[in-house]
Amino acid sequence: MGSYDVIVIGGGHAGCEGALAAARMGCRTLMVTLSLETIALMPCNPAVGGPAKGHLVREVDALGGEMARNIDATCLQVRMLNTTKGPAVHALRAQADKRRYEERMRRVLEDTRNLDLRQGVVESLLTEGGRVTGVLLATGTVFAAPAVVLTTGTYLRGKIILGDLQYDGAPGGQVAPQGLSRSLKDLGLDLMRFKTGTPARVDGRTLDFSRMMEQPGDGEPLSFSFRNMPARELPDQMSCWLTHTNERTHRVIQENLHRSPLFTGQIEGTGPRYCPSIEDKVVRFADKAGHQVFLEPEGRHTLEYYVQGMSTSLPEDVQLAMLQTVEGMEKVRIIRPGYAIEYDCIEPTQLDRTLEVRGLPGLFTAGQVNGTSGYEEAAAQGILAGINAAQKARGRDMLVLDRSQAYLGVLVDDLVTKGTSEPYRMLTSRAEYRLLLRQDNADLRLTPSGYRVGLVEEKQYQAFLRKRDQVEGEIRRLGQVRVNPTPEVQEVLTRLGLGELSGPVTLERLLKRPEMDYAALKKLSGDIPPLDREVERQVEIQVKYAGYIDKQKAQVEKFLRMEKRSIPEDIDYEGVPGLRKEAREKLKKHRPRSLGQAGRISGVSPADLSILLLYLEQRSRAGRGSGP
Amino acid sequence: MFLEDTIAAIATPPGEGGIGIVRLSGPEAVQIAEKIFKPRKATFPLKSHRLHLGWVQGPQEGEIIDEVLLTVMRAPRTFTREDVVEINCHGGIVPLRRVLEATISLGARLAEPGEFTRRAFLKGRLDLAQAEGLLQVIRAKTGEGLQAALGQLEGTLSRRVREIRQEILLLLARLEAAIDFPEEEDVDEVTGRQVKAQGAGILEKVRALAEGARRGKIYRDGVETVIIGRPNVGKSSLLNALLREERAIVTEVAGTTRDQLEEYVNLAGIPLKIVDTAGIRKTRNRVEIIGVERARNLAQRGDLVIFILNAAEGIAREDREIASILQGKQVVVLLNKIDLGENIPEAEVRRLLPGAEAPIIRASLINQQGLEELELAISQLVFQGQVEGSRADFLASLRQIQALERASASLLDMLAGPLEDPDLLSIDLKAAYAALGEITGETVEDDLLDKIFAEFCIGK
C-alpha cells in the first residue's frame, strides 16, 4: 500500500525531528501518528531548555534540526540560567506557547518535501529474514520501508493513574496502543515499565499573582537557533510566578497518603528521582517547611497555568485541597488534574550507538520509548535516529557521536552502555568534558557532521564556515597584535577600573586577565574588525578558558585511546579466561564495542577490564603471528 | 595462553637461612608436583590444604634433591584462585634452585616478578591497592615494613583514599547540583570561596597521605646510606659494626676497599641499605680511580651520607674535597678514632659543611663507641624530627604515590582557579577524584548523581 525509504512511528518531539531529518536528507519519508492533532504535543511542562537540555536543543539545531527554530518562533519568555557560573553551564530556557509550538511544527512538517503524514495506529512491525521491512496498521494497511524509526513516547500500553482511578490511556486524552508492545516482544526485545507524572493545570483567573514572586524574562532575550542569531526582538514576554507549599499543604498530603497510588503500591513503574511527585518530596524530606511552586503560563491565548513542582497522582479532591493551601492559590480552580502515567519502554542496552536495535537491522528507536524523559532528550535522539535511518536506507555510513563530541553522545552512550533504571534526564554532571561541550559552540562541534550527511543546508553551512573563520582569524590576530603601555592605553585601562600595563603585551594575554572582556579590549586597540556578537563571545571564551580547554582536551585524548581499542563483534566471552561471572554476564548482555565502553558498564571491574585487555592483546598477537 | 599456563618461582628471598618455598600456580601445578614428589605416607591424589612430608626426586633414577613439606591447594580457595602447590625446602639455595628447575623441565614457566599477585588481582581476588600491598610484603625488608605492608593488605590505604574521595564527592555534588538545578532553593549556591576552603582541607589530607606513602616507600626500599671518607678512616669498620659481623675486610692498609659493598641493616625498624665505598684520595692506581669515581656518584645519589673523618689527624685536604661534593646532601659526620686523639673541633666541621645541619658524632669504632648515638641520629633524620615511635602504617607503590601526587596537583590547580567560576573548579576536583580512584581501582563513577539525589530535595 505504499513504500518509503523511512517510516517514522510517532509524531512527538523525537518523531518530528526524525521525520524531518530523513525527509530533508532526501529520503521518501512517512510519519504515522495516532492523531494529527497532537503533533509535537507538550503534555508536561510548557518549557524548553535549561541546563544540559538547552545544550541538546542547540545540538539539534547545529545538526540541522527544527526544535530550536520552533521554540524561538513560539516562545513566551526566555531566560539564560547559570549566568553567575562559567560559560560551559550557561543554559538557555524558554517558556513555550504550547498551542503555537504544536501548530508551527505541524506546518513545518507539512511544508517539507518528501514527507507524508498519516494518522493511524501501528499494530505491528513487519520483518523478513530478521530485518525490518515495514509496518502494519490496525486498519490492515501496510507500508513498506527498509528503515523504521520507533518514537512512541509514553504511549505503549499507557496506563493513567489518578487516586484510585486507573485506566488505559495516553497523554492528551488519547487511546494507548496495546498491540505494538506485543509485536516488539515477539521480535525478542526486552521491555521495561516506567512511570512519570504531571501536575494539575489551573485557571489563571483564580490565581492571586500579587502574593507570588514574579519571574520575568531576560531583558536581552537570546535565541536557541544559531540561524536566528544575533539577538532578536521578543516583545511582551510573559512572566512565571513563584510561590511555596507550606505546613498545611504537607498536612493535607500526609493525611491522604493512604489514598496515593504511589504508597498503596498501585504504581509499580520506576519514577524519576529528579522529578519526584509532591507526595514523594513531602515524605522523603519531611523536615522541609516548604517546597517551591512555579506557575507557568501554557500559552498567550489560554487561561491555563501549569503548577510546576506539584506533580501528583493523588485523587482529585485531595489535589484541590492541597493546592488551595498554597499562598496565592487559595481560590484556585483545577482545569485538568495531575496524574501519573505508566508505560512500556525498551531496555536501551539493546541498541547500538546509532540507535539501531542490535540484531534487528532497520529498526531504530528514539525518545521516551528508549527510557528517557524530556522533550529535548527526545528530539536529540530523534534527529540521530532519523539521520541514521536515512543513511541506512541509502546504504551509507551511520553517524555516531561520542562523549567528547556532544551531550547527545553522552546521552546515547549512557543509554546503550549502562541502561537506565529511571526515566533518563540529561544533566550537565553526566558530561565529563563539559567545558568542551558548551551551548555556545554546538555549531562548531556538530554542524560539519550535519552537513556531511546532507542535513545541514548549504546556506546554513556557509554561514557556519564564515563564523568559524572569523573566530579563528580573530584569535590569531589577538595573538599577534601588541599594545604598548602608552599614556592613552593606561588611561583607558584606569578608566575601565583595570590595572595598568607594565610593558607591551599581546591582546590575547590582555584578554586572559580575569577582569578583562572583549568589549574593553576593543577600546584599547582601535582597528578591530567589526564582528558579530556571537563571534566576539566565542573568541572571548576560547581565549579566556584556553588553559582549561586544553586540560579537557588532554583528558579527551586519554579517553579516546580506550574508545579506540575496539572489541571484535564476534568475541565469545565464554572463551575469555578469568572473567568474573558477573562481568561475563554483563559483557554478554551489553556487547560493548570498545574497551572504553566496557569500562562504563556497571559490574565490570578494572580487573575484568585488564583481563579483557590482555585477552585482546593476546588475540591480536596470535592473529599477527599466524602469517606465513 | 596467558593465565592458562602454570608458573613457578622461588617465593622466599634467597639468603634467609636456606629455608625457601618453591611455589607453583596454574592448571598443571598439581600434576607437575605429583611427578616430582615422593610422599612418605600420603597417597595420590594429594589432599588439598594439607602439609605432606616427603622428598623431591631428581631426574636420575633414585636421586633425591631435598626433603620437603609440600602443600597442595586446589582452586578456587587459593591466593590466585588457581591450583597452587607450595614446596618448602630446607636444604639451602642449591636444592631450592634444583626443585625449581625440576618443575620447569616438566612444563612450568618461570614466573615474572609479581606474577602470582597479578594473577590474584586479575581473578578478582584482590583489589589493586591490596595487590600492590602484597607485593610490598614480598619485598619488605624489615619487621616494621612488613607491618606496614600488612596494614595495607587490610586496606589502610584504600580506606583512607575512600574517605577522602567521599569528601570530594560531597563537595562535587553540591557544586554540580547548583549547576544542574539552578532554581532549587534546597540547593545552596556554592561559592568559589567555599569550594576552595574545603578543597584546601582535602589537599592537606592528600598530602599527609602522600607523605606517609613516601615514608612507606622508605620502609620498602631502604634508606640508601652511603659511607664516605678518606682511605683508612674506618668506613669498612662502620659497616661491620652496624652489621655486627665481619662483612668487609678491614686492614690498616689504606685503600683496602676497592669496590662498593652493599648490605641491609635494620636500624630501629628502618631498613638501611648501607654502601661501603672506596676511600677518596688522589691516586694513580687505575682500579682505585674507578672506585673513587663510583664513591662520588654514590654519594650524590644516596638518601643519606655518613661522612667519616679521622678525629686524631684533623681535617685533611681530601676531606675538604669530599665535603665539596656533599653540598645539599643529608649528611651525618662521624669523627672516628677519638681514642687516638681529638683534633677536629665541631666549629671546623661546621665550616667545612656550611649550611648543612649535619649531626656530628664522636666515635671510636674499634671500641664500639658512638654507635648508639649514630643510630639515634639516623633514625631521627629519617623521621624528620617526628614523634618518637612514629611509623608508616601503610605502604604504597610508586604508582600509588604518583596518583596521590597527581591528586594533590589537581587540588592545587583548583585552589589557583578563578573564584568566580565554580564550574571550572569542578574540573580539577573531578580530576583529583579520578586520580584517587586509580589507587583503589575504582574509576567508573555513577556515584555523583546518587549523591546529588540523596542529599538534595530536587524536582521541579
Ligand SMILES: Nc1nc2c(ncn2[C@@H]2O[C@H](COP(=O)(O)OP(=O)(O)OP(=O)(O)O)[C@@H](O)[C@H]2O)c(=O)[nH]1
Ligand atoms: N685506633 C682506632 N683504629 C680504628 C678505629 N676504627 C678503625 N680503626 C682501624 O683503622 C684501620 C682502617 O679501617 P677500615 O675500616 O679498613 O678503613 P676504611 O675506611 O674502610 O679504609 P679503606 O677501605 O682502605 O678506604 C683498621 O686497621 C681499623 O682497625 C678506631 O676507632 N680507633
Ligand SMILES: [Mg+2]
Ligand atoms: Mg674499607
